Amino acid sequence: MPIEFALPDADACPVHVLSPDQVDAWADSQSDRVRAWVTANGFSAGIGSSLAIPSEDGTAAAVLIGYGTKAQRRRGRFALAAAVPGLPAGTYRIASGLPDAAQAEEALGWLLTGYAFARYRDRKPAQARLVAPDGIDADRLQIYAAAEARIRDLINTPASDMGPTALEEAARSLATEFGATICVTVGKALLAQNFPMIHAVGRAADDDPRLIDIRWGDTGPSLTLVGKGVCFDTGGLNLKPGSSMALMKKDMGxxxxxxxxxxMIMALNLPIRLRVLIPAVENAVSGNSFRPGDILTSRKGLTVEINNTDAEGRLVLADALAHADEEMPDFLISMATLTGAARVAVGPDLAPFFTDDDDVAQALADSAPRMADPVWRLPFHTPYEAMIEPGIADLDNAPGGGMAGSITAALFLRRFVEATPRYAHFDIYGWNPSNAPARPKGGVGQGPRAILDALPQVLGL
Known part of the structure; x- marks a missing residue:
């Protein structure tokens, strides 16, 4: 089923959205038959509940969907979507009860129930389709949903079908779709063009490492996005245990x-100059793997002592960030499934970010709840800089001691961004560990909608 709204349909089944304290009043306003039906079925309007109201011929004349209490809704998002998988296939429209302020979020949540990852087996998404409520920007929400589906598909695809070459193909497909240009530097050409750490991390794999470079737009402020594309992470010679390796297909999140x-930026035709840089590698084990104790010289010229080959993401990002910084974009963002420490700090549902710019932080904080895309600021705590300085080289890729792991990783990356006026780094998880409304277990977007919504304020659009 396409992830889009249904066309307006006079026969669409009306949906009445009710909180628990509204059920009695709604039932009392109906016929005796309907009131008796609601009472007999014990409908209490909890989140995820629904009740079809039969017509005289037995078809559904209307559907009640429970919206829960305000306290219950605060414990999650996309409350309306919780009931959608249980609805019969068909077309529905919101008839009453959904607050205006919640229309866009809940409509997006309904759209996202249309996603299922079905590449390897037949899996059916929810079959209940929604007519876009009046007053929302339906086209914009459909763009959000399509972008989210793209993110989920990429992360859910295993490394057997999503190595560096396949990730490049996915990037090329996106570039072609929106008329962007793309340039890719592969294998030993990385050394010739001075991306030594990207090459070092990926050289042991059969699928060559590469740097993907997409450009779009020729007017407006400049935005560069750098995304960690470690298509699978064994940990290298510091091999991960099996339990830690199980989800490493998501390390290109x-x-x-x-x-x-x-x-989203290109589909919405935002007036900016966009650049996307993705260092795409597999951190594999072979005779030519980079080793603990090696010292690598980065594109920027900073030397890096390798104290753990499983801290490889910051190495490939460092070369890409240094390259991005040479152009001094107006805003530079990196996104990476970088540290387990971030998960310990904020769990899987929050996307922590780092920035030295209070205006950027405030814009993101304002946008996150509006876009149902939670983020949380963590500090670039400069006193911890000493923790990433090993003495034998300029930087240490894996400081010992186990303290402040997400912060030290972010500080490491910041060393490669000097000229750009505004920089933010997101240490995301990229994975939903259990089913939730509109967010099935598996790959998930974290931060893009909040960032998108904050761009007009940050870039003055």
Missing amino acids: GAANVLGLAH
Whole structure:
């Protein structure tokens, strides 16, 4: 089923959205038959509940969907979508009860129930389609949903079908769709063009490392997105245990998220000059793997001591960030599934971000709840800089001690961004560990909608 709204239909089944304290009043306003039906079925309007109201011929004349209490809705998002998978296939319209302020979020949530990852087996998404409520920007919400589906598909695809070459193909497909240009530097050409750390991390894999460079737009302020594209992370010679390796197909979640964000920017034709950089590698194990104790010289000229080959994401990002910084874009963003420490700090549902710019932070904080895309600011705590300085080289890719792991990783990346006036780094998880309304277990976008909504304020659009 396409992830889009149904066309307006006079026969669409009306939906009445009710909170628990509204059920009795609604039932009392109906016929005796309907009131008796609601009472007999014990409909209490909890989140995820629904009740079809039969007509005289037995078809559904209307559907009640529970919206829960305000306290219950605060514990999640897309409350309306919780009931959608349980509705019969058909077309529906919101007839009453959904607050105007919630229309866009809940309509987006309904759209996202139309997603299912069906590449390897037949999986059916929810079959209940919604007519776009009056007063919302339906086209914009459909763009959000299409971008989210792109992110989920990329992350959900295993490394057997989503290595660096396949990720390049996905980027090329996006570029072609929106008339962007793309340039890709592959294999030993990375050394010739001075991307030594991208090459070092990916050289052990059969699928060559590469740097993907997409450009779109020729007017307006400049925005560069850098996404970590580690298509699978064994940990390298510091091999991960099996339990830690199981989800490493998602280690290109940063790349997927920046491609999803780029999708929205281009589809909405925002007046900016967009650039997307993705270092795409597989951190594999072979005789020519980079080693603990090696010292690598980055594109920027900073030397990096390798104290753990499983801290590879910051290495490939560093070369890409240094390259981006040479152009001094008006705003530079990196997104990466970078550290387990971020998960310990904020869990899987929040996307922590770092920035030295309070205006950027405030814009993101304002946009996140509006876009149902939660983010949370963590500090670039400069006193911790000493933790990433090993002495034998300029930088340490994996400081010991286990303290402040997400912050030290962010500080490491910041060393490669000097000329750009505004920089933000997102340390995302990119994975929903269990089913939730509109967000099935699996790959997920974290941060793109909040960033998109904040761009007009940050870039003065």
